[in-house]
Amino acid sequence: MNSIVKLDTVSKIYRRGREEVQAIKNVSFEIFEGDQIAICGPSGSGKTTLLNLAGCMDHPTTGTISVEGKEVGQASESVLADIRSRTVGFVFQQFFLIPTLTVLENAALPLIFSNRVVPRDQVVSLLESVGLGHRLDHLPGQLSGGEMQRVAVARALINEPRLVLADEPTGNLDSRSAASVIELFDSLHSRGIAVVIVTHNPELAARCRKVVRIEDGTIAV
Amino acid sequence: MKLAKLAGNNLRRTPARSVLTAVSVLIATATLTVVLSVDRGYSKAVERDLVEKTGVHLYITKEGCPIEAAAVIAQGGLSPLYVEENLVDKVRAIPEVAAVLPFQLFTATTKDGSRTDIFMGITEEIRTIRPDWIITNGGWFSAENSVILGSQIAQIENVAPGDKLYSEKYDKEFVVSGILAQNWGQDDGTIFLPLKTAQKMIERKGKLSAIAIKLKDISQLQNVTLKLRGDLPKEYYVLGSKELSDGILGFFSATRVIMFVMVVVAFGVSVFGILNTMLMAVMERRREMAYLKCVGAKRRDILGLVTLESLILCSAGAIAGAGIGLALMPAADHLLRGLLIAYIPAGSITDPTLPLISLSILLTVAVGVLCALYPAWKAASIVPMEVLRNE
Known part of the structure; x- marks a missing residue:
């Protein structure tokens, strides 16, 4: 299987005022094509930091990060933005939909920054594939939590990424909506997209092929 | 969807704030349009009256x-x-x-x-x-x-x-x-x-x-x-009508200073309004900006987005302001006639021309865009991971 992202003995230290916080300590972690990984662990253990480093949202303090075989750990912000635009899709707990844009416009938002031209039909068909074909012209305020998260998933997929990173995607949803989102992530995996999910949801973790436990910034064996 | 549409949508999210800011830009542009028109129009009218129209070529006055x-x-x-x-x-x-x-x-x-x-x-x-x-x-x-x-x-x-x-x-x-x-x-x-x-x-x-x-x-x-x-x-002056008109325009310079002080005050209020609006917009949307960076927005995209928001706001205010300035021109003419002491020329003392109106609009928009640069730079400097983790 082809490697998409590889973290090699990566550490990340933050500054919180005068205090230094070591969020990740010498972690090595690789994501391959077709992977379906759940990252679990207690709050503050470094799950989100690991996800963000894998998604090229920040530079590691030490260690190397390679994306599609290319070292990008200390790459410029512009290079990292390109990777985030083309290779990785993000889904967050809080959806981050723009309230004045319709479902269709929210889903197509990343195209502005990737300079890709995608026909409207293709965006519509993507939204239909996440079960929102009947909500195209609705505003986020008119949607349920589950529907908003499905818009966020469609938005993460619009640039056809090889990897989707999701941070607590069911954290803000009721059980019914959470179930529909879990099914959606299953379907992504079945379409060949690698999926890495940070979650506290045992049901979601159980459905992933691989579960990685993080404790105190290291991967627990 | 284009960046401009996104910028326009962002402005619609806080309509009252956007409208008030645009109104401050409108007032600044209207003031500038009227003042520039009066400044040009009065000089032209005095010269027309005293040099071109009267037929008087020289005046003899006492020192x-x-x-x-x-x-x-x-x-x-x-x-x-x-x-x-x-x-x-x-x-x-x-x-x-x-x-x-x-x-x-x-x-x-x-x-x-x-x-x-x-x-x-x-x-x-x-x-x-x-x-x-x-x-x-x-x-x-x-x-x-x-x-x-x-x-x-x-x-x-x-x-x-x-x-x-x-x-x-x-x-x-x-x-x-x-x-x-x-x-x-x-x-x-x-x-x-x-x-x-x-x-x-x-x-x-x-x-x-x-x-x-x-x-x-x-x-x-x-x-x-x-x-x-x-x-x-020796105690007599011999003045050409041009010198006389220049002398009258010299008296007018005090009025001109007051008018331009009004423009500066209007612009000051407008600059404060734009800066405040754009800073507020950026502060309120830090998480959203961070998310835009997550989906591939580069520094220049965020800079462009915030600057475009200011550009749209200021262009709308400036165009409306120039229109209102034009509509107010007869009233300004009438008001100033009552205030002028040195000389009240025949005909209109306002002369709004297309280049002058364009200058008012361009100047206001340029000031607005300059005001947006600091908030835009702040937005573009957001580190997504820090914002998403801490806020």
Whole structure:
């Protein structure tokens, strides 16, 4: 299987005022094509930091990060933005939909920054594939939590990424909506997209092929 | 979807704030449009009146401070400066001179100070020298106590030729012999009377406020000026009409400073409004900006987005402001006419041109975009991971 992202003995230290916080300590972690990984662990253990480093949202303090075989750990912000635009899709707990844009416009938002031209039909068909074909012209305020998260998933997929990173995607949803989102992530995996999910949801973790436990910034064996 | 549409949508999210900011831009642009139009229009109108239209090429006045003299006259007093009438014949004798108008200017203020009438003692040569001075009703002075009224004063007094007019200050009764055509200038509010009568009323027999001269050939202006300066006693000024208009525009410079201070204040408020709005917009949307970076937005995209928001806001405000400035132009013209002391020209004192309106719009938009640079830079500097973790 082809490697998409590889973290090699990566550490990340933050500054919180005068205090230094070591969020990740010498972690090595690789994501391959077709992977379906759940990252679990207690709050503050470094799950989100690991996800963000894998998604090229920040530079590691030490260690190397390679994306599609290319070292990008200390790459410029512009290079990292390109990777985030083309290779990785993000889904967050809080959806981050723009309230004045319709479902269709929210889903197509990343195209502005990737300079890709995608026909409207293709965006519509993507939204239909996440079960929102009947909500195209609705505003986020008119949607349920589950529907908003499905818009966020469609938005993460619009640039056809090889990897989707999701941070607590069911954290803000009721059980019914959470179930529909879990099914959606299953379907992504079945379409060949690698999926890495940070979650506290045992049901979601159980459905992933691989579960990685993080404790105190290291991967627990 | 394009970045511009996203920027427009962002502005719609806080409509009240966006509208208020656009209104501050509108006020700044409207003020700038009016002030630039007045600045240009007044200069043009004065030059048109005194240089192009009157037919007066030279004035002879007495040395001294003309501002002080104008202030004294405006308050109903008599100017301490005067020209001896015996100079008129000397000037007439110059072969290059076509016509000479000796005149005496003074005012009469009512006891309660509520009204000041302007009197001008003239001779019939005014008709030769001032082609725009036309009697439309009645005729020339028929007696020593005849007056010809400007159209506005005739309307205020509600008089027609043959009617009587009384001056309380000078305890004198006049008979209206004619009424002038309206020329939207100083003449409209002036009471014209025979020169000799004027001199008698203010006890300045043989003395004049100034002498206006028309030449046969304008190319002789320099020669005649030099000749008069050489022949006349040193205490006299010989002014070309261009110099006179420049002098009047010099008086106008104080008004101009006040007008431009108004523009600066309006712009200051607008700059504060734009900066505040854009900073608030950026602070409130830090998580969203961080998310946009997560989906591939580069620094320049975020810079562009915030700058575009300001550009849209300022363009809308500036275009509307220029329109409102144009609509307010007649009111500004009317208001300023009431405030001007030095000289009120005939015709419009505003001159809004397309380049001038474009300049107002461009200047305001440029200021707005400059104001957005700091908030845009702050937004572009967001580190997504830090914002998403900490907020």
